[in-house]
Amino acid sequence: MSEEKTKKNITVFGQETEFDGEIEFTDSLVITGKFNGSINATGSLEVESSALCSVTSMKAKSIVISGNVTGPIEADECVELCSGSCVKGDISSRRIRIADDVDFEGSVSMVDSEPSGELFSLVSDEYKSAIVLKSNNPK
Template sequence: MAEDKQKKNLTVFGQETEFDGVLEFTDNLVITGKFKGEIRATGDLEIEKGAVCQVEKMTASSIVISGSVTGDICAQERVEMCNGSLVHGDVKTARIRIAENVEFEGEISMLEKEPETNLFSVASEEYKNALLLKSDDPR
């Protein structure tokens, strides 16, 4: 079943894409252009460097921000604000990472979440890989 989670489709909103409205999706999405409105997702969301998002609320499983986001953010798994990102809004998540050189203005609320993996039933390498965050990824 863990393989099913890895095989989600990836959609990319290109740099020339401008979207205004409500966006709902279950797979993974990367935004490199401009977005305005609301995002309701069960997949993962990535806001690339140079992307600009103005939202009432952005909801996804995990959200990685390298660009600019104005509005409230809610992620069941994690939120990661990468070096050089700009975030103005309240954040609600189970795990958060804020890199150096991030402009953040807002409040953070932590969600209590039970780990999906029983720590004692998996190999340590497998568990470490499950916790790997984008900024740790050498690629």
């Protein structure tokens, strides 16, 4: 039974697939066709060499790109741009790997794995006030 829990589902959008809209997933997605829209995922994403993606946002745990992506990319762990890929958009990630022969136009922001400092020192004063007010208001 523990083996079943570790297995991940992998969904593949084939080369003939054209998808317009928003998609959310928790396991793995491989795109080999055309995708237009936004991706918000907690799983891993792979964009194959035959794929054409135009996104308003692309967010996943890890992202491997071998095809063409236009739009902003954000990964919680890692972004990998493979040889022959074409990316036009800003990238935000903890780690990034860019192979030779990659056409990349955009900026890269490296994010920390954990915020430094105390949690409440990082939030706004307005948010702090709301928390204090709510905690002082018994139900």
